[in-house]
Amino acid sequence: TKHSILDLNSLEKTKIDFLFSVADRIAADESLDFKGFGKTGALLFFEASTRTRMSFETACARLGIHSLRLDGKAGTSLEKGETLEDTVLNVDAMNPSFLVVRCGDDLDLEDLSKKVQSPILNAGWGKKGHPTQALLDAYTIRRHLGTCHGQKVLIVGDVRHSRVASSHFELAQKLGYEVALCGPKEFLPESAKVKVFSSLREGLEWSTAAMALRVQLERHQGSYSLENYRAQFGFTVENLKHLSSKALIMHPGPINQGTELDTEVLSDPRCKVLDQVTNGVYIRQALIYLTVQSMSEAQS
Numbered sequence: 044t045k046h047s048i049l050d051l052n053s054l055e056k057t058k059i060d061f062l063f064s065v066a067d068r069i070a071a072d073e074s075l076d077f078k079g080f081g082k083t084g085a086l087l088f089f090e091a092s093t094r095t096r097m098s099f100e101t102a103c104a105r106l107g108i109h110s111l112r113l114d115g116k117a118g119t120s121l122e123k124g125e126t127l128e129d130t131v132l133n134v135d136a137m138n139p140s141f142l143v144v145r146c147g148d149d150l151d152l153e154d155l156s157k158k159v160q161s162p163i164l165n166a167g168w169g170k171k172g173h174p175t176q177a178l179l180d181a182y183t184i185r186r187h188l189g190t191c192h193g194q195k196v197l198i199v200g201d202v203r204h205s206r207v208a209s210s211h212f213e214l215a216q217k218l219g220y221e222v223a224l225c226g227p228k229e230f231l232p233e234s235a236k237v238k239v240f241s242s243l244r245e246g247l248e249w250s251t252a253a254m255a256l257r258v259q260l261e262r263h264q265g266s267y268s269l270e271n272y273r274a275q276f277g278f279t280v281e282n283l284k285h286l287s288s289k290a291l292i293m294h295p296g297p298i299n300q301g302t303e304l305d306t307e308v309l310s311d312p313r314c315k316v317l318d319q320v321t322n323g324v325y326i327r328q329a330l331i332y333l334t335v336q337s338m339s340e341a342q343s
């Protein structure tokens with residue numbers, strides 16, 4: 044059986060714990076009993092990405108798996124009118140060990156996962172979710188604060204358009220951390236099922252990890268004053284005085300510096316933004332390792 048990872052609802056807690064323990068072994072430079080040589084992984088990025096794409100590619104390289112990349116439309120037969128779905132089916136017919144897909148809402152990964160033979164790892168799917176990002180965030184929290192259970196994670200900003208926030212709502216249920224939101228009314232979901240802080244100060248005082256999201260400028264052009272946003276909801280040196288010295292400052296990237304997070308904050312000792320990126324490789328390596336191992340076990 045193949046195990047696609049499209050969301051985090053379907054990933055059992057014991058599997059997440061095991062994934063984190065494999066990531067710990069990778070981070071500690073322990074060698075894994077794994078032979079990637081001769082295997083391929085197809086990385087299909089139909090939408091822009093820096094971190095996720097390079098992170099999956101690094102993970103493949105460290106496991107000895109050859110990664111095959113398709114970046115955007117240019118130079119592919121999508122330019123000749125081939126559909127996204129047909130593109131994925133054709134790459135799948137080359138028998139990669141797994142498919143990593145980043146795409147918009149115009150591709151139905153759920154439906155596609157039933158048609159392909161290789162497992163699909165969701166690398167950011169429209170507004171639906173970005174499971175490996177939430178996993179690497181939670182893993183970063185666990186590494187710095189010892190456990191995810193009982194932590195208070197404040198997500199600030201453009202939650203309505205955020206696939207990262209969607210995945211955290213799912214993962215929080217599994218790992219027992221609490222998520223609360225803060226941001227301008229028009230950035231938040233119409234009916235939030237979690238605590239909402241209208242004041243950033245109160246939210247920061249409550250939280251053990253505060254995560255700023257990218258203001259999706261392309262969706263708010265002209266409709267919002269970025270200067271007001273920064274003053275009210277920005278992670279500025281001034282605003283972050285209300286966050287405990289032991290709490291974490293996070294951001295999934297890419298950052299609009301000077302809007303949702305100030306440049307000086309990147310050198311705050313509480314800021315784990317680049318650590319999230321480093322941990323992202325361990326998490327994706329662990330996920331690929333477990334995906335390929337379970338395929339091999341199923342075949343033997």
Ligand code: CP
Nearest residue numbers: 092093094095295296
């Ligand atoms: N965090 C994240 O998904 O970044 P990229 O869009 O650069 O991959």
